[in-house]
Amino acid sequence: MKDEKLLPAARETLERYLKVKGMRRTPERFALLERVFSTGEHFYVDVLCEAMELEGYHVSRSTVYATMQLFLDAGLVRRHQFGNQPAQYERSLPGVSKSHLHLVCTVCGRVREVRDSNLTAGLCDRKYPGFKAYSCALYVYGECGRCQRRNQKQ
Ligand SMILES: [Zn+2]
Ligand SMILES: [Zn+2]
The missing domain is CATH 1.10.10.10 (Winged helix-like DNA-binding domain superfamily/Winged helix DNA-binding domain)
Incomplete structure (x- = not known):
């Protein structure tokens, strides 16, 4: 949409x-x-x-x-x-918003969104007995580019 x-x-x-x-x-x-x-x-x-x-x-x-x-x-x-x-x-x-991954920087807290439809489609279509799933969220924790560069300079 x-x-x-x-x-x-x-x-x-x-x-x-x-x-x-x-x-x-x-x-x-x-x-x-x-x-x-x-x-x-x-x-x-x-x-x-x-x-x-x-x-x-x-x-x-x-x-x-x-x-x-x-x-x-x-x-x-x-x-x-x-x-x-x-x-x-x-x-x-x-029913419209696409699922996405969140890349979370554990140093500065910045969050970047990326789409990885191969991964999210498989995950969001999964069926769990006795549970009705509406959406899913995925988080990947690490260090963003800016924080990595800052660390290298120090
Ligand atoms: Zn950062
Ligand atoms: Zn998001």
């Missing part, structure tokens, strides 16, 4: 979810959804709050956290926790 088609599809998913749950369609929820879907990168809640503030949109941190929980339940974001860093989120669309 192309990037510009993701947001309308995400909006529809959220509309449906709120309706089923009997929850209100608040403008904050849709503004946050738009922001979350504007990037394919991983992000921290703090950075999301700052970005909203810069756009002149004041939403409290607790609203943002509560909304992220709602998006998680609706399958619109994925949450990752690498080591002892704060949780990171990324946009997701049920």
Whole structure:
């Protein structure tokens, strides 16, 4: 699915979810959804709050956290926790978002995404008795190029 088609599809998913749950369609929820879907990168809640503030949109941190929980339940974001860093989120669309590998630098915490369809396809299509799988995430821990270069100089 192309990037510009993701947001309308995400909006529809959220509309449906709120309706089923009997929850209100608040403008904050849709503004946050738009922001979350504007990037394919991983992000921290703090950075999301700052970005909203810069756009002149004041939403409290607790609203943002509560909304992220709602998006998680609706399958619109994925949450990752690498080591002892704060949780990171990324946009997701049920049945659309491709699985990817996360290369996690254990020195600076940077996360790079790579697609390795040979590996993820095999893994995500696996069946486990009595378990219904929705998505899978893979993490590879190591040292990023920048940190390796920095270490060589020292
Ligand atoms: Zn690094
Ligand atoms: Zn990711």
